[in-house]
Amino acid sequence: MLGTDLDGQTGLWAAGLGVLGAIVGSFVAALVLRWTADRSVIHGRSACDNCGRTLAAIDLIPVLSFVVLRGRCRTCHTPIDRSHLAIELLAVTIGVVAGLTSPGPTGAAGAVFGWLLLGLGALDLAAFWLPDRLTATLAAGGLISGFAGLAPDLEERLWGGIAGFGVLWLVGEGYRRFRGREGLGGGDPKLLGAIGLWLGWRLLPAVLLIASLFGLGVVMGAALRGRPMARDVALPFGVFLAAAAYPAWVVMIGFAA
Known part of the structure; x- marks a missing residue:
């Protein structure tokens, strides 16, 4: 029953x-x-x-x-x-x-997480743009969920936010210093930081790996169609981060249940 x-x-x-x-x-x-x-x-x-x-x-x-x-x-x-x-x-x-x-509440929060990622990913795909106000809304939602006691705990979320932003910022800054030009959009570190505030720090390596594989798949797909991409062609990495982050939430909550 x-x-x-x-x-x-x-x-x-x-x-x-x-x-x-x-x-x-x-x-x-x-x-x-x-x-x-x-x-x-x-x-x-x-x-x-x-x-x-x-x-x-x-x-x-x-x-x-x-x-x-x-x-x-x-x-x-x-x-x-x-x-x-x-x-x-x-x-x-x-x-x-x-x-x-x-x-329940966890599922409702997860839906909000996915919908905000959808908006950010769609904007990045359409215009290579991750608006700060939408990314900030995503980050605020992660913090609110943590304060409400939803998994993962608030401390893990905070470390996830710091690590998410810090890792991609260091990658972008290192690329800029080494190559003398921008190689990563300024919105990508903010987006990964906001994702970290939802998922915590433990899942960030998996999110980055899957997002990178998505990007590699796009490049390989273009090459197989006979349209190889030049090294300086921009890719909407925010789309790949968003596409990797929501399934990571589903897996995290599914294992915790």
């Missing part, structure tokens, strides 16, 4: 965080598209980028509107940016996985 109750509770948390993820994903998609176009996220109603028609509520239902409208504006039939759908689906997945991993 207890197992049935727990399964039902898990399902409710997964469903609830999944629905909330769809809403958050819609906001994150709008944030990415508006910030990269230097537009306000708060002011102004959503409108078609091509014909300018103000979107109605039926046009703004996360995921469902895209499917029903077949990915096109209802008025001018211009294709809707597919990144909208991709971000919304990823946000739903983050919420569902968090709810399944740890139904």
